[in-house]
Amino acid sequence: MCGRFGFVKDKDKIKKRFNLKKVPELPELYNITPGQKVPTVLNSSSDELSFINWGLVRSWNKEANPKIRPANAREETIAEKSLFSGPLKSQRCLVLASHFYEWKTISEGGKDQENSVSN
Numbered sequence: 724m725c726g727r728f729g730f731v732k733d734k735d736k737i738k739k740r741f742n743l744k745k746v747p748e749l750p751e752l753y754n755i756t757p758g759q760k761v762p763t764v765l766n767s768s769s770d771e772l773s774f775i776n777w778g779l780v781r782s783w784n785k786e787a788n789p790k791i792r793p794a795n796a797r798e799e800t801i802a803e804k805s806l807f808s809g810p811l812k813s814q815r816c817l818v819l820a821s822h823f824y825e826w827k828t829i830s831e832g833g834k835d836q837e838n839s840v841s842n
Contacts, residue, residue, distance in 0.1 A: 726795075726824060726825065727754055727755060727756060727823065727824040728755050728820045728822060728823040728824065729751075729752050729753045729754060729755060729820065729821060729822045729823070729824075730749070730751070730752045730755065730761065730762055730819055730820055730821050731751045731752070731753070731821045731822070732749065732819065732821055734746055734748070734749050737749065737762075737772065737819065738772075741764055741772075741817075742770070743764070743770055743771055743772055744770045744771060745770070745771035745772065746771070746772045747772060747774070749762060749772075754824070755777060755820075756777075757777050757778040757792040757793070757794040758776055758777065758778055758792045759776065759777055760774040760775065760776055760777075761774065761775065761776075761777045761818055761819070761820075762774060762818070762819040763775045763816050763817065763818050763819065764816060764817040764819070765816045766814075766815055766816060772819075775816070776792065777792070777794055777818065778792025778793060778794040779792060779793050779794070779806060779807070779810060780792065793806060793807075
């Protein structure tokens with residue numbers, strides 16, 4: 724599970740790679756946190772790139788913009804957890820990312836944060 728991720732890509736390459744008709748201007752995002760808008764391809768509009776808030780809002784939450792947005796789930800238990808099981812079945816999307824950050828403690832040999840890049 725990653726805690727943070729980033730997005731740095733070329734607009735024309737994204738448009739061609741995902742066969743998109745509509746791609747808005749793409750800002751470079753280096754440290755995305757839950758709640759921030761992220762570039763996404765939705766099942767409901769798979770021919771355009773959208774920006775949606777990263778994370779889930781619990782169905783019972785009445786706040787328009789909640790402070791806590793769960794954004795990670797364990798693969799082994801995602802289908803069992805009520806927060807994730809519904810969206811897993813019916814609200815899938817593709818979140819575009821160029822790199823992610825994973826925290827390491829000093830006891831694990833890290834300084835404070837490790838940057839892993841995947842293209």
